[in-house]
Amino acid sequence: MRVAFQNKISTKLAKQTVVIAFFVGLLLSSLQVYLDYQEHEKSLAHAIDQMVEVSYGSATRSVRTLDANLATEVVNGLLHYEFIQSAEIIDDLGTRLAKANQTDDIDISPNVLTKWLVTDQSEYVRQLKVGDGQNTNFGELKLFIDWNVALAPFYNRLVYVISGGVIRNMLLALILFYLFYAVLAEPMHRVALVLRKINPVNPSGARLSNDIVQRGDELGVIAEITNEFFESVEENIKKRDDAEMRLSESLHQTRQIIDNVPHPICARDINGSFLFVNRSVADFYGMDAEQMEGLNQFAVHRTINEDQSLELEVADREVINSEENNFISDLCLTSHEGNLHYFQTSLVPFTYFGQQAVLSIMVDITARKQAEEKVIELAFYDALTGLPNRNLLTDRLELEMCRAQRHNTTGALLFIDLDNFKAVNDSFGHAVGDQVLQHVAEQLKGALRAVDTVSRLGGDEFLVILPELSADVEEAKLSAQSVARMLTEKIATPFFVKNRDWVTSASIGIAMYPKDCDNVNEVMRFADTAMYEAKKKGRNQHVFFEIDMASRVESAYSLENELRTAVAQQQFFLVFQPQVGVQDGMIQGAEVLIRWRHPEKGIVPPFEFIPVLESSGLIQEVGHWLIREACRYIRIWQDLGLWHDEAWLSVNVSPNQFYNPLFVEDVLDALKESKLAPTCLELEITEGIVIRDTENTIKKLELLRSHGIRVAMDDFGTGYSSLSYLKRIPLDVLKIDQSFVRDINIDRTDKAIVEAILSMSKYLGLEVVAEGIETEEHYRFFKGTSCQRYQGYLYSPPVECERFEDMLRERVVA
Structure with a gap:
């Protein structure tokens, strides 16, 4: 490519040199003209002053003598100077003595340049004075200057100066142009031609x-x-x-590393388009990574929640604009397979090949989310039935009670407990029991409204919240009663489990809120109390809570606290009821019974405090104390010679005490501590212990008997399945319950049952003890049977130690 002439450096330098030379020459010429003008002006002024000075004397004489001729000579003499256009002499009275002009047809108006240069007037006046001090004015000399003529020599020189400057500048420009071209421009042009041929890349x-x-x-x-x-x-x-x-x-x-990272990683621009994605992202959407690049993220995950879509878009823009990291803790996306996944997403400002973008790093927390939901489910829902558990029920009940108070309505809480469910578990196993509970849960859920809440507290206990039944309390109670009846019928519906039909029933306690109570824990306690009342009244029914029930519960709670004090202060003592030989009337042993001597109430009957000992768990400690005390008394009586080796002391064992893993060890320790033979002790168990866990019961009884301890079945015949277990249970004694003895002489059924027990015991080689012998008729009946021993009020009620020792000394009942 050739360089145009006007673009060459030499041309540009010449142009600039000409301009600079022109302005420099113009400046110098102007300075020269100005100085010449100043010099010319001084010369002209000097010439005028000399001319006037020469003519001054003659002019003064002419005005003083009023000599017109002399005045005329003077003014004509002044006209010899061409730049004097006219001259005149005037006396002191203003009379013109003489006047002379160059020519009358000459135009004396100044040209443009003269007007610009000359600012003074063209008239020149000199006063004509006479005297020593020249104080007297006789007239004046007037001269009129023609500045065009006066400046003509200056103008002529000006033309030569300007013309010479222009020619000089042109010559200088041509010389500089040549020098620039020859010395600088041409060598640089040759260098440029060489450089043009070189590839700079x-x-x-x-x-x-x-x-x-x-x-x-x-x-x-x-x-x-x-x-x-x-x-x-x-x-x-x-x-x-x-x-x-x-x-x-x-x-x-x-890229290989990023593709092999198990977490989705991608970069997006401010419009949400993918700049790059790793293999995890592509696999998640079922696409190729190259196929996804350039696509908008919202076109890819179309099923994203609209709110989260907006949240993600806003988050991307904030990260890009603020250049600060962002974090989304819970982002839900749908894979190409339609599965929901939850991600924790870190958004980082990122520059991708000069483009502002956001780097998205996602961690799949779906498994953790599911685990958290499972934890929440376990925390608030029953694992077996899927119903709300106590925690969730408490929250909902508190909410419903607050709503009832705010809206002035009444709701109900139903406490449901299945009847005899423990026997199902013990007899048929927990697997069957669990299926029964699941069936009951389904029945309850299907029978209730959507606004109602049914929950399982544990075991066979269920709670139902019936919110906002009515503003009228009585109407609300009728509605709750109707629901309770319906639930009782639903629960009693037969169902099929493990190849057999099952029928169960339930006892329901009902507490109304906020009528009965405005406290969650209290209303649950009140419904529980009402449920136990339903149990007492025969089960399979419902009972509304009444305030006197709370009083009874308070009494039971107070009694429990008093029993704890009794245990700590050893307020219990033992009484003994002799067991007498039917044939010889000799005391063969005794049943030891516990009594409570209350410091204020006196002797408290066993039926009042024994159930509380059982429910509170104090029976463990008290039962252990009772066995040790019984062994201690035997030891005392043996030392006194009142107790022979063939006699034994019977001690009742509660179910909770029996199933203590340390029970056998505790009994053996008590015998060892008292240095007694195990045959001196007889333990009485009930049928409830046997049916609760038959196999473990048999093992524990065999262990006790292997040490020589006798085992008796107390209250035999009152259980519904005793006969089926009798042949398997290792026993020594059967005790016929007093309920069969009481009417044995008038009730043929009781008589038949007793005769069957006696016959069976004889066949099994078991001793028999009859309880509740209170009349001579009772005694005569058993005297003619195979019954070995009996006890009852006919011969002696339970007596304290001193009285029993007297009986032992007599060896026979008085």
């Missing part, structure tokens, strides 16, 4: 020739620097190629 060894480099002037330096620059460029190109190769390898390795 890849010089490939091309350089400026040595004749240019060795010039020794600035162009030589430039050429040398240019060659060094090309060498540097070639070196940098090589380094760049090496760096690009390493970068390509690094990018490939980085």
Whole structure:
């Protein structure tokens, strides 16, 4: 490409030189003109002053003598100067003595240049004075200057000065142009032609020739620097190629690493379009990574929640605009398979090939989310039935009670307990019991409204919240009663489990809120209390809570606290009821019974405090104390010679005490502590112990008997399944319950049952003890049977130790 003439450096320099020379020449010429003008002006002023001074004396005489001729000579003499247009002499009275003009037809108006240069008037006046001090004025001399003529010599010189300056400047410009072209422009042009042939991207060894480099002037330096620059460029190109190769390898390795990261990673621009995605993201959406790049994220995950879609878009823009990290703790996306996944997402500002973007790093927390939901489910729902548990029920009940108070309505809480469910578990196993509970739960859920809440507290206990039944309390009670009846019928519906039909029933306690109570825990306690009342009244029915029930519960709670004090202060004592031989009337042993001597109430009957000992768990400690006390008394009586080796003391064992893992060890320790033979002790168990866990009961009884301890079945015949277990249970004694003895002489059924027990015991080789012998008729009946022993009020009620020792001394009942 050739450089145009007007674009050449020499042309540009010449133009600039001409302009500068012109202005410099103009400035110098103007200065010269100005100085010439000043000099000309001074010369003209000096000439006028000399001319006037020469004419001054003659002019003064002419006005003083009023000599017109002399005045005329004077003014005519002044006209010899061409720049004097006219002159006149005037006396002191204003009379013109003489006047002379150059010519009358000459135009004396100044030209434009003269107007610009001359600012003074063309009239020149000199006062004509006479006297020693020249104080007397006789007239005046007036001269009129023609400035065009006066400045004509200056104008002529001005033309020569300007013309010479222009010619000088032109010659100077031509000389400088040639010099610039020859010395600078042409060598640079040759350098440019050489450089144009060199590829700046890849010089490939091309350089400026040595004749240019060795010039020794600035162009030589430039050429040398240019060659060094090309060498540097070639070196940098090589380094760049090496760096690009390493970068390509690094990018490939980085991409492999990112693709193998098990977490979705991608980059998006401010519009939400994917700039790149790793394999996890592509697999999640069932696409190729290259296919996804350039797509908008909202077109890819179309099923994203609209609110979360907006949240993600806003979050991306905030990260890009603020250049600060952001974190989304719970982002829900749908995979190409339609499965919901939850992610924790870190958004990081990111520059992708110069473009502002956001780097998204997601961690799939779906498994953890499901685990958390499972934890919440376990925390608030029953694992067996899926019903709300106590925690969730308490929250809902509190909410419903607050709503009832705010809206002035009445709701109900139903406490449901299945009847005899423990026997189902004990007899048929927990697997069957669990299916029964699941069936009951389904029945309850299907029978209730959507606004009602049914929950399982545990075991066979269920709670039902019936919110906002009515603003009228009585109407609300009728509604709750109707629901309770319906639930009782639903629960009693037969169902099929384990190849057999099952029928169960339930007792329901009902507490109304906020009528009965406005406290969650209290209303639950009141419904529980009402349920126990339903149990007492025969089960399979419902009972509303009444305030006197709370009083009874309070009494039971108070009694429990008093029993704890009794245990701590040893307020219990033992009484003994003799067991007498039917045939010989001799005392063969005794049943030891516990009594409570209350410091204020006196002797408290066993039926009042024994159930509380059982329910509170105190029976463990008290039962252990009773066995040790019984052994201690035997030891005392043996030392006194009142107790023979064939006699034994019977001790009642509660179910809770029997199933204590340390029960056998505790009994053996008590015997060892008292140094007694195990045959001195007889333990009485009930049928409830047997049916609760038959196999473990048999093992524990066999262990007791292996040490020589006798075992008796108390209250035999009152259980519904005793006969089926009797042949398997290791026993020594059967005790016929007093309920069969009481009417044995008038009730043929009781008589038949007793005769069957006696016959069976004889066949099984078991001793028989009859309880509740209170009349001679009772005694005569058993005297004619195989019954070995009996006890009852006919011979002796339970007596304290001192009285029983007296009986032992007599060896026979008085």
